[in-house]
Amino acid sequence: MKHGGTVRAAHRYSWELAHGELDENLSIDHLCHNPPCVNPDHLRAVSHRSNMENRISSHSNSKSGVRGVMWDAEKKNWRARVASDGKKINVGRFSSLEEANAAALEVRAKLFEVTD
Template identity: 40%
Template sequence: MSEEQRFWSHVRKSTNPDECWEWQGTLRNGYGEFKRHIYAHRYSYQLANGPIPNGMMIDHICFNRRCVNPQHLRLATNSQNMEHLQGAFKNNKSCGIRGVTWAKHANMWKVQVCHNYHRYRGGYFHNLAEAEQAAITLRNKVMQFNDLDRTPISNNN
């Protein structure tokens, strides 16, 4: 069995190219690991697109770390990859909304977006929904690679 055949033998591949193809083998930090120290999504990207340029990362458009579908993967700088995150950071235990935390001293929701080691303040809000919208607006202002904030949510399912 070739290396490529061995790789695909660990993938639950859908016939629909729009769906995730999930890695079924070893995981490291939630990502598939094909060979020692080789992430499965990076290997899949290289099979489909060739070498990954130095300093570049592979971003999961689908937010699924186990996905190896080449159509769900794209090149990104570290900064772009950090922009394209879903949900709040692990240290935000107050509401689960990225860029929104509870400011106990003010008894209000605080909006603050971090980008490229800078903090952008978005203000304080009594209402969580208003704080979330302010965080989205601020992220859209300072970030260009955060697709999630720019994707319209459809209720026509």
């Protein structure tokens, strides 16, 4: 959006209207996981790391559709992996997609700054 002659992210502007000026080193995280949302009750100021950790979806090229879980055709099982601080942590191998997802979620809850 454009305001006062400058282009600004609408969600960032919404948060600042409700809470005051935002430190330029912080990101706006959508608690509702809906990027177009500008409701300040659905937004929080966090580090870039926390914002990335709070992602719920998998990458667009994911074949499992589950964040951090992939099928290993050679071993014929699901592999769960979590990334934190630029390092990939192997969570384990599982017979079902649901087990792999649950294990990845558990590890993320222990490692990440914010887990809502």
